[in-house]
Amino acid sequence: MTLTAPRPAAVRPRRGLATRSSWLVVAVAVLAVLCLFSLAVGAQGIPLGTVWRALWTDDGSDQAFIVADLRIPRTLIGLGVGAALGLTGALMQGLTRNPLADPGILGVNAGSSAAVVLAIAVFGVTTPAGYVWFAFAGAAAAAVVVYLLGATGRVVSPERTVLAGAAVSAVLVSFVSTVLLLSPDTFDSFRFWAIGSLAGRRMDIVVTLAPFLLVGIVLALGLGRALNALALGDQTGAALGVRLGRTRLLTGIAVTLLCGVATAAVGPIGFVGLTVPHVARMIVGPDQRWVLPYSMVLAPVLLLAADVVGRVALPSGELEVGIVTAFLGAPVFVLLCRRRRIAQL
């Protein structure tokens, strides 16, 4: 291995630039098709031609209303949240060098859950639009505490970050359970938020969260090179010219923004952020500059597919996206784990 350029690509020539980019293009194409399906499929099926027309002109029909006011925001949120979840998982796993790291483990989901429980129990908020800022603030607060506890100080090891996340998460989950136990009304509202759903989200949420999402994505995609060097260990990474503190801080900010957006919009969804980066690594190897964009595209593929399936899976009503992602994604994930050589961190 050369010290100047830690590029796994040099070791495995068959995963060349052309192969990697062409698969990424394929994934983006799949995602685009899924977006169309997400606009067309639902309690009322709308032909693709009508969808296409409704995208550009508002003819005042019911179908145009459904597409423009219900399905477009829902699809946009699915896209954005999926990208956010995929990226946070990849960032967290890269930074902590722990394959189990995800918003759930690192306490961010627990932070937003605690804040939402407070919102319901103390302030009487009961709508997704009302949860947004609480979820966002909770995620940010938890991320900051975990970051200070686990990723600063004189000696920092990946293990500490993960343990700090687990500790903070445990305290917050206990707090949430206590409130739920003491207040059945809060429990009744909370159990529906905690499942993770895209239903009933309108354009106002999209507009509110989009700036945070965009900043988070730009930050995240710029971190690939630094995370690659850190994968060799903190000391080697520093020797390769990575500024450790700066990389950690930027990763922390990106994770907070993206996690906050995701949980604020749909509730705590665990599976996507944890597993999609693993799938990305199985396809492209451990190079973070590829893992990050692949995770960003593959995660919304899973999320949108799950949402579309969830709309038609039951004879009446919908199955929440948080449930369907697990049922759809887990078998694929387990199969991949059995088939392929697993690229470790």
Next chain:
Amino acid sequence: MSATVDTAVAEPPVRRRRPARVLRAGGLSVRWERRAARAAVLLLVALVLLGFAALLTGPVAIAPGEVLASLLGQGRAGTDYAVLGLRLPRLATAVVVGVALGASGAIFQTISRNPLGSPDIIGFTTGAATGGVLAILIFRAGATGTSVAAVVGGLLTAVLVYALAYRRGVDGFRLILVGIGITAVIEAVNSYLIARARLQVALEAQVWQVGSLNGRTWTNALGVAVALAVLLPVAVGFGRRLSMLEMGPEAARARGVPVQGTTVVMVVVGVGLAAVATAAAGPISFVALAAPQLARRLSRTEGAGLVTAGLMGAVLLVASDVLAQRLIESRPLPVGLGTGLVGGLYLAWLLAREWRRGRG
């Protein structure tokens, strides 16, 4: 060979580590480290003190003197019933369940070589929760039925994960990943069940999912104790192999450890310990994860330390039970709410202290 390796690789020569001692008797030898032994004694003292606090805790206030009198067999009938009939079995259950969870966590953290390793990894806890929740929501089962369903659910999940991860042997990393996948599905089932159930029943299931020691009797404690007596010696007997495994499968194999065999035995022991604990107290969170980490930091040794981890588990659980019962005067809470609070705050405090001292 082992002793020289252990001492030579230790910390820089600022404060030389004392070599581990080896006690030999006939053909058997036991290796023990001073620091681990000191930590174990500390934990035992803490356990006795906390245990006494637990006996003082309950809906009726009983003076320490009267509790002592009851323990020595000279109490009044009323206090005897409360102390010996209700609180002592509850305390005993907390201790054995804590030991089982702590040891189980230590085993899984060694096999997975991950500080987050715990019975959750191979889906045990989540599967147990599904079993219990199904029993409550659909079959309207009582306490015993719920316990049985929980253990069956946990074991089925563990077997499923193990079988799916098996491919010419089980690789620790693949075991974790497959466990994550299956756990996600089961968790989805759990939240679906809870969201679709009537509020009253859903609440009941939610309470059970937290884990509780209310109304536990000697039967509960004895069941776990018997399992501990069978499983712990096996785990301790494999202790050396286990610490070799911690260096990674290749390194362990090079040192003559039969990796596959050891992994299978340890998974069985770890799942068994988690199963009896869950049957007795429900799926209590965080103890299996936190106890080995806390024990390791207390005894400042590397590696699993099954015994100290077990003792730490017991201390955590008893402390959590005392706290959960006393936190809100009028409304005793289930122990599972205390474990996250006590264990989480303790772990956070330890990390913060390490942060100040600059240790990693």
